[in-house]
Amino acid sequence: MPRRAPRPTRTAEVRPPHPWLQTWSQVERPVANLVCLPHAGGSPGFYRPWVELLPDIQVLAAHYPGRAERSHERPETSLPRLARRVATAIEDAIVPGSRLFLFGHSLGAPVALETARVLDALGVPVDGLIASGSRPGAHDPSERRVWVSDQTDEEVLAGLWEMGGTDRDLLADPDFAALVTPYVKADSLLYHSYVMEPTPRLRCPIVTIAGLDDEHADVRPWDELTAGPHTHxxxxxxxxxxxxxxxxxxxxxxxxxxxxxxxTR
Structure with missing residues (x-):
């Protein structure tokens, strides 16, 4: 059997910070870049603990407008447009030829899908995608549709607590509630107004992860959305x-x- 040629060594260092991406430390010679796409109401800081948990991977997180240091900006209202902005940031921040993986949770799962599609079109292929809080199945865009613009702030915050992503004591803080409610509503509207096109198909492997007790999981035909392997x-x-x-x-x-x-790149 012929001996396999060694893979070329590629540096995966990240270029200077970009307003749409956040990272907390530079890994000298990372094996890959992992870009995390937050959930509705989420901010980059959710993924900061992952830096210590993935010491050989450069962890970055998308920073959507309307929250944290970008709270003065208007939240995005179009998921495909949000994905295009994130993809452009990735193209600017990641050294060409470095290995790239996307991790999207909940809202972040379709954002990851659309971001990967844009990156493919830009000639920046994604090596793998993880859609968390999402399971494979026939997608019904009307299923569980909740137009949070019609909900009171209290109902929005109760929904956050029910899903388990936010500490109840924080939600009881009126200052915190006043800060997060506008962009939680905006993110939910962005998600529910999104119409997924079946193409273009990705080429990378996709892994979907969903909790056994998850009643709020995003559902998409992931095995049909890529020509690569899909694992749930x-x-x-x-x-x-x-x-x-x-x-x-x-x-x-x-x-x-x-x-x-x-x-093959």
Whole structure:
């Protein structure tokens, strides 16, 4: 059997910070870049603990407008447009030829899908995508549709607590509630107004993860959305299973599984 030629060494360093992406430390020679796409109402800081959990991977998180340091900006109202802005930021921030993976949770799952489509069109292929809080199935855009613009602030905050992504004591703080409610509503409207096109198909592997008790999981025909392999991983817990148990093993498994294949850029 012919000896496999060694893979070329590629630096995956990240260029200077971009307003649409946040990172907390530079990994000297990372094996890959992981860009995390937050859930509705989420901010980059949700993924900061992952830096220590993934020491050989450069962790970045998308910073949507309307929250944290970008609270003075108007929240995005179009998911495809949001994805285009994130993809452009990734193209600017990641060194060409470096390995790239996307992780999107809940709202972040379709954002990751559309971001990967844009990156493919830009000639920046994604090596793998993890859609968390999402399971494979026939997508019904009308299913569980809730137009939060018709809800009171109290109903919006109660919904956040029910899904488990936010501490109840924080939600009881009127200052915190006043800060997050506008962009939680905006994100939910953005998600529910999104109409997914079946093409273009991706080429990368897709892993979907959903809690066994998740009644709020995003549902999409993931195996039809890529020409690559699709794997679904059910996991104990609800919609925000990853707060207590981040799927670090699944991330590293995908990164190193792809690394073992002959990848042609």
């Amino acid at each position: 991983v059910p996991i104990a817990g609800g919609h925000f299973y990853l707060v207590d148990r981040p799927p670090i093993d699944l991330v590293t498994d995908l990164v190193h599984r792809v690394d073992d294949r002959e990848v």
